[in-house]
Amino acid sequence: MDKIGVLVEALPYIKKFKEKVFVVKIGGSLLVDEKTRREILQDISLLKFVGINVIIVHGGGKDITELSKRLGIKVRFVEGLRHTSDEALEVVMMVLGKINGRIVEELERLDCKAIGITGKSGGMVRSRRIERLGNVGSIKSVEKSVLLGFLEQGYTPVVQPIGLDEEGRAVNINADDLASAIAKELKAEKLVYMTNVPGLLEDENDEKSLISRTTTKELKEKLKWDEVSGGMIPKTKGIIEAIERGVKSVHIIDGRKRHSLLLEIFTDEGVGTMITE
Numbered sequence: 001m002d003k004i005g006v007l008v009e010a011l012p013y014i015k016k017f018k019e020k021v022f023v024v025k026i027g028g029s030l031l032v033d034e035k036t037r038r039e040i041l042q043d044i045s046l047l048k049f050v051g052i053n054v055i056i057v058h059g060g061g062k063d064i065t066e067l068s069k070r071l072g073i074k075v076r077f078v079e080g081l082r083h084t085s086d087e088a089l090e091v092v093m094m095v096l097g098k099i100n101g102r103i104v105e106e107l108e109r110l111d112c113k114a115i116g117i118t119g120k121s122g123g124m125v126r127s128r129r130i131e132r133l134g135n136v137g138s139i140k141s142v143e144k145s146v147l148l149g150f151l152e153q154g155y156t157p158v159v160q161p162i163g164l165d166e167e168g169r170a171v172n173i174n175a176d177d178l179a180s181a182i183a184k185e186l187k188a189e190k191l192v193y194m195t196n197v198p199g200l201l202e203d204e205n206d207e208k209s210l211i212s213r214t215t216t217k218e219l220k221e222k223l224k225w226d227e228v229s230g231g232m233i234p235k236t237k238g239i240i241e242a243i244e245r246g247v248k249s250v251h252i253i254d255g256r257k258r259h260s261l262l263l264e265i266f267t268d269e270g271v272g273t274m275i276t277e
């Protein structure tokens, strides 16, 4: 009966989310370990099979740094942002392409139709080049018709965080920003950040200090008081913008934890941090 209980609890959520759009950002560190990756993709294929339209955006941070070092390419950070030289951009594209291909391959093996694209595909992501960071861009606009076309045909788009600058050249863009921009543009039901911490923490060094629910108003305060740092900064900014532009809820969850995505979406308690207006 326990097993049936789980399904019964999930039923109202399944009904509510049918045909809605979810944008799921998967942190680069979660895609390295084969088992973790497979479990996350299995959960995503389940979402697809209950009628939810999923768009995946992935990072590649740690692998990019590792391969750069192996090739003897300097990794330099300017004000916390990765400087991307011409050589470094080659590495970024190599790593992201490899990760992207793997995700597509594994989704297909799960009978989940997937299509690998970058922000360059169909001119989807237009960005403003940030000169002092080399080949890096900040997002100006996202053309949603590219994604809507794929969703209509039943594909799960898997997007690499690369965009086009004003002159049509490739630029590295932040994956958290891209996930938020796509969610905003499509007025997604949910934006989910899967990362390597339990969620938003009151104290970054204490995994037990998880904030289960919060609002954009509280998040703005936290940004002001430096309670959020490093990789959580682009997420926090992305969360605030997404919700202010119509995304119903944003979640930060621990991708290392088995089936965290399903637990967050289909159970009453959830497992990570849920942010609403």
Ligand SMILES: Nc1ncnc2c1ncn2[C@@H]1O[C@H](COP(=O)(O)OP(=O)(O)OP(=O)(O)O)[C@@H](O)[C@H]1O
Binding pocket: 026, 027, 028, 029, 058, 059, 060, 061, 062, 175, 176, 194, 195, 196, 197, 199, 200, 201, 202, 203, 204, 227, 228, 229, 230, 231, 232, 233
């Ligand atoms: N208040 C906070 N709560 C939780 N994590 C925080 C907080 N402040 C800073 N962090 C840091 O943010 C990190 C998550 O961002 P990070 O950029 O490292 O991963 P990611 O975005 O999931 O992956 P990738 O950048 O490869 O796509 C955590 O590992 C943690 O060190």
Ligand SMILES: [Mg+2]
Binding pocket: 059, 061, 176, 231
């Ligand atoms: Mg990050």
